Amino acid sequence: MPLEISLSTLxxxxxxxxxxxxxxxxxxxxxxxIFGVMKVVNFAHGEFMILGGYVSYxxxxxxxxxxxxxxxxxxxxxxxxxxxxxxxxxxxxLGTSKLNEIVLSLGLIYVxxxxxxxxxxxxxxxxxxxxxxxxxxFEIININMRLDxxxxxxxxxxxxxxxxxxxxxxxxxxxxxATSQNRSAAMLMGINVEYMDMFSFGLGTAxxxxxxxxxxxxxxxxxxxxxxxxxxKAFTIIVLGGLGSTIGAIVGGLAYxxxxxxxxxxxxxxxxxAIAFAILILVLVIRPTGLFGxxxx
Amino acid sequence: xxxISNLRINLKVPRVYLPVLLLATCLxxxxxxxxxxxxFVLTVTFFNISYSSSWNLLAYSGQxxxxxxxxxxxxxxxxxxxxxxxxxxxLGLLLGAMASAFAGILVGLxxxxxxxxxxxxxxxxxxxxxxxxxxxxxxxxxxxxxxxxPSLLPSVNHYYYGMLALTVFSIFIIYLILKSKTGxxxxxxxxxxxxxxxxxxxxxxxxxxxxTISAFxxxxxxxxxxxxxxxxxxxxxxxxxxxxxxxxxVIGGIGTIEGPIIGSALLRFISEFLRIIEPxxxxxxxxxxxxxxxxxxxxxxxxxxAVIILMPKGISPWLRKYLMPKR
Numbered sequence: 001m002p003l004e005i006s007l008s009t010l011x012x013x014x015x016x017x018x019x020x021x022x023x024x025x026x027x028x029x030x031x032x033x034i035f036g037v038m039k040v041v042n043f044a045h046g047e048f049m050i051l052g053g054y055v056s057y058x059x060x061x062x063x064x065x066x067x068x069x070x071x072x073x074x075x076x077x078x079x080x081x082x083x084x085x086x087x088x089x090x091x092x093x094l095g096t097s098k099l100n101e102i103v104l105s106l107g108l109i110y111v112x113x114x115x116x117x118x119x120x121x122x123x124x125x126x127x128x129x130x131x132x133x134x135x136x137x138f139e140i141i142n143i144n145m146r147l148d149x150x151x152x153x154x155x156x157x158x159x160x161x162x163x164x165x166x167x168x169x170x171x172x173x174x175x176x177x178a179t180s181q182n183r184s185a186a187m188l189m190g191i192n193v194e195y196m197d198m199f200s201f202g203l204g205t206a207x208x209x210x211x212x213x214x215x216x217x218x219x220x221x222x223x224x225x226x227x228x229x230x231x232x233k234a235f236t237i238i239v240l241g242g243l244g245s246t247i248g249a250i251v252g253g254l255a256y257x258x259x260x261x262x263x264x265x266x267x268x269x270x271x272x273x274a275i276a277f278a279i280l281i282l283v284l285v286i287r288p289t290g291l292f293g294x295x296x297x
Numbered sequence: 298x299x300x301i302s303n304l305r306i307n308l309k310v311p312r313v314y315l316p317v318l319l320l321a322t323c324l325x326x327x328x329x330x331x332x333x334x335x336x337f338v339l340t341v342t343f344f345n346i347s348y349s350s351s352w353n354l355l356a357y358s359g360q361x362x363x364x365x366x367x368x369x370x371x372x373x374x375x376x377x378x379x380x381x382x383x384x385x386x387x388l389g390l391l392l393g394a395m396a397s398a399f400a401g402i403l404v405g406l407x408x409x410x411x412x413x414x415x416x417x418x419x420x421x422x423x424x425x426x427x428x429x430x431x432x433x434x435x436x437x438x439x440x441x442x443x444x445x446x447p448s449l450l451p452s453v454n455h456y457y458y459g460m461l462a463l464t465v466f467s468i469f470i471i472y473l474i475l476k477s478k479t480g481x482x483x484x485x486x487x488x489x490x491x492x493x494x495x496x497x498x499x500x501x502x503x504x505x506x507x508x509t510i511s512a513f514x515x516x517x518x519x520x521x522x523x524x525x526x527x528x529x530x531x532x533x534x535x536x537x538x539x540x541x542x543x544x545x546x547v548i549g550g551i552g553t554i555e556g557p558i559i560g561s562a563l564l565r566f567i568s569e570f571l572r573i574i575e576p577x578x579x580x581x582x583x584x585x586x587x588x589x590x591x592x593x594x595x596x597x598x599x600x601x602x603a604v605i606i607l608m609p610k611g612i613s614p615w616l617r618k619y620l621m622p623k624r
Contacts, residue, residue, distance in 0.1 A: 041414040041417075088606075089602060089606060093605055093606065093609060096609050097609075098412070098413035098414065099356070099361050099551070100605055100609055102361065102363075102413060102414060102417055103361075103543060103601070103605060104602060104605045104606075106363075106540060106543060106544075106601070107544075107599075107601035107602040107605060108598070108602060109598070110540075110544070110594050110595070110597060110598025110601065111595065111599055111602060113594075113598075114591045114592070114594045114598060115595055117588055117591040117595075118588045118591050118592065118595060121587055228536065232418065232421065235414075235418060236418070239418075270429050270432050270433055271429050273425050273428070273429065274425060274429035274430075276422075277418075277421070277422025277423070277425050277426055278422075278426060280418060280419065280422055281407060281419050281422055284407070284411060284415055284419055285407055288410035288411050288412075288415070289412070
């Protein structure tokens with residue numbers, strides 16, 4: 001097919017890439033935090049994201065709260081759900097075998113997805129934002145944008161800044177980093193690593209909940225099965241960006257969002273999911289531990 | 298190596314007469330004049346058992362594939378396309394299995410050096426990439442509309458015996474492998490790859506072998522399944538088919554022969570139970586019909602999580618431990 005990409009198309013691709021990138025950054029950062037501290041891959045991360053979206057949805061409907069403020073409710077609720085999940089499920093199998101941990105998260109996918117289906121059916125929903133019909137016109141590049149898109153980018157920047165400060169500047173953040181660097185040494189320094197597990201799992205799922213809320217504000221894409229693919233892609237991102245690296249997850253998320261939206265524009269929507277895995281397989285063939293992966297645990 | 302005398306039939310040991318008893322129960326079922334739906338359901342159960350067993354063999358070597366549906370689908374599509382184009386019956390089954398085994402070697406080569414979670418993602422990725430290819434190559438695969446697969450056998454009863462034979466064949470092959478030195482090597486690799494290498498086991502060779510045999514069996518089963526269902530589309534590569542053998546084998550017991558049988562039986566029991574109580578559930582609240590098909594996977598998910606937390610090795614080893622303490 002002939003490729004005629006005008007300037008405004010290009011800008012559209014970049015904007016949608018950045019928007020999707022924001023969702024991926026939030027998801028990947030949470031996943032990365034959990035992996036860094038617990039060395040557990042939580043494949044059910046996307047389900048926590050969708051659950052967070054539903055919490056915001058119901059809060060904004062029944063309490064009439066502005067969806068951007070219902071994010072905070074969602075963060076709280078899903079954070080608690082995450083902490084409980086760690087306490088009840090993951091801690092019991094931690095260290096038994098890697099396969100058990102992976103299969104446990106697979107089981108959680110089934111439980112959460114189908115529980116959401118049973119409770120709220122498979123209807124595709126969207127959180128209605130008060131700014132839904134407001135668009136902003138940019139003179140220079142001659143383009144109209146929904147105001148929500150800008151707000152979503154702003155919210156993501158704020159949340160990620162908060163997350164970054166929490167990890168890098170606070171005492172608990174230092175404890176989290178210590179635990180992810182060397183668990184037994186951290187234990188010897190008087191850090192309660194099990195508490196860190198719970199805290200980082202809750203924090204990771206809370207970040208996912210933010211992603212879910214933003215996703216549901218932007219697209220009519222809030223249905224129980226919507227989380228599976230984004231979570232797998234988020235995992236691809238942290239493989240590319242470096243397992244355990246905070247900046248890697250941010251840069252990787254944005255880069256992946258851009259790559260995906262240009263791939264859709266060039267190749268078509270069928271390849272959307274395939275591309276992530278093609279990249280992943282390519283990277284893992286060349287470097288079996290990931291781009292910036294650990295030597296051998 | 299085991300000598301012949303160790304394999305002599307000892308009727309006090311249940312592992313000798315239980316399979317024979319099971320088989321003897323299964324053989325005459327279609328002759329009793331059950332409804333063809335019942336026979337169909339049993340055939341699907343045999344499909345679950347054999348397909349999960351092929352996954353279980355791979356897991357026995359320490360490689361848990363999360364995209365086993367890729368092999369199922371390759372087998373199914375190969376036989377579908379071959380049989381439609383050439384109208385030669387039966388040969389497609391073998392071709393499907395061989396195509397799948399070849400794909401197994403390719404996936405295995407990618408996966409030999411990967412850690413567990415990467416292996417899970419890469420295998421899953423292969424099945425998702427196959428979905429995209431199947432949709433794009435619609436002149437070959439029928440795209441999203443799928444293909445109508447020509448039937449090989451005249452009735453569901455014949456398919457019942459076919460699937461039963463295939464199940465017995467797969468389980469027997471897997472049994473022979475697990476009893477042999479190859480099985481020992483698989484177990485050694487699973488327990489500790491480095492130590493296995495140190496004792497002189499060619500890790501790469503055995504890992505590839507596990508992938509090839511498992512993919513061959515899955516391809517064969519997938520090919521027969523496609524003929525049985527008389528239809529194939531890209532859903533065969535879907536997450537449902539990929540996760541099915543994992544759920545069944547993990548619940549039943551990873552790396553055991555009887556694990557997939559127990560898991561499949563449990564799954565079938567739950568789904569039949571839910572179907573029996575459906576009229577009552579609908580009488581209480583008709584809205585339930587919208588979400589009724591989600592209850593079965595929900596129950597399976599809860600059981601899976603409970604099994605992993607409470608009996609991490611699965612039901613079968615747990616039963617062995619508590620029912621047969623003196624052994």
